[in-house]
Amino acid sequence: MKKHKSFAIILLIILFSSCEKKMTDLEFEKNVMTEIFPSLIDSTCMDTRLFINFPPEYGEPIYNKAGHYVGVDSTKATKEQKQKLLEWKINTEKIKKDTSKIIIAFDPIIKYSREDLKEYLKKYFKNTKAFVPKEKVYNEYNFDFAKIKLNNRFELRNRNQFPKERGKIWETKYNFNFSGTVFFTRIQFDQNKKLGVLNGGFVCGRLCGQGFRIYIKKMNEKWIIDKIEETWVS
Template sequence: MSDHQINNTIMKKLAALLFIISIILFTSCKKEISDLEFEKNVMTEIFPSLIDSTCMDTRLFTNFPPKYGESIFDKTGHYIGVDSTKATKEQKQKLLEWKINTEKIKKDTSKIVIAFNPIIEYSNEDLKEYLEKHFKNTKAFVPKEKIYNEYILDFQKIKLNNRFELRHINQFPKERGRIWLTKYNFNFSGAVFFSRIQFDQNKKFGVLNGGFACGNLCGQGFRIYIKKINQKWIIDEIEETWVS
């Protein structure tokens, strides 16, 4: 065999090898993108329910009723309760005002504006154990490589229910604490965030973390379990993980 023929054979083998490698890489990449797109689709579908289940009108959340009555203590000084029959005239008036104001807030049809960071990242804690414990006889899906640690949720294209309106977190003051101290010409209620979803191997169950903040020391954290029923993703249960 001539040198030219040998070189030709080597080149053909190299070309074939490169072709096989490119197919393997393409298939691997395609699968990873497919997993990511699947997660995005699930998040988009469940998103309106997540907002309704975790966000709140802070005006009601922080609108505590006034003191009404006289505090009762036992002989050791431990608090027992309140005797409402001993409410003063001033306390009665304040309670009436509180009830009127509460009803006014409830009937307010203006949008409740929520700040939202559309960058969805993996949770700081491993959610596999929670998934397998909550949904019995399931095994968590573990991708071979976490190529995509985060993604951006195009939340502005997701139709929410009429109550809430989400605005990008970048539209609010970035300085620490300023978001809560600034006076807005709209009903700003807080900021919401969610983690990426941990699925089971069959992609029928999932769990993610979320949280709603309404001030520097005001908010709640959630662990949210979701499942697929009749081709539709719904919230199965929400656990409170922290409160401030």
């Protein structure tokens, strides 16, 4: 009787472990994304007002004998240029001191990258093998970001709260500081699930934005960003 009871318990444990394994890969990825998400936002998003706030022309351009531009002689700045530079500095400081929230649009549907990230993983993290799930996996999942506490002034809002028509999101006037849209792909892990890579991007206009390849790793039981590479710029 005891043998039958023990066998039943072992069978239940195996069945439970089997069911749990089916959920493990996706749930593990969601947990990692949740943990590292504030760092991803800090590392990729920006206040567009500062990003495109280029200083005005100041001084007289200098050209070499071949007619190629080599620099600027700031000692020859005009009175008008000096005034514009002063106004730019004042406006820049005003933006930096502004404590209002920086609103970012985020699409919570996390999809696989169009690129195969396995090779990037193996190239960056030497002597590692990419994790390939044996079971059928979902191509995308809905990421619940609303309850994640961010570290700074950024506030994320669901992309579906903004105009869906092409280009309308940039043409619309908002009563808040809208800075752009951010997206991330699913994570490609190594076999031990201690290393990973994903793609991301921040778009601040029709011809404004940057793309990133983000390498992450688990260190001292905590997931951190190891390196970010720029993949495109507009």
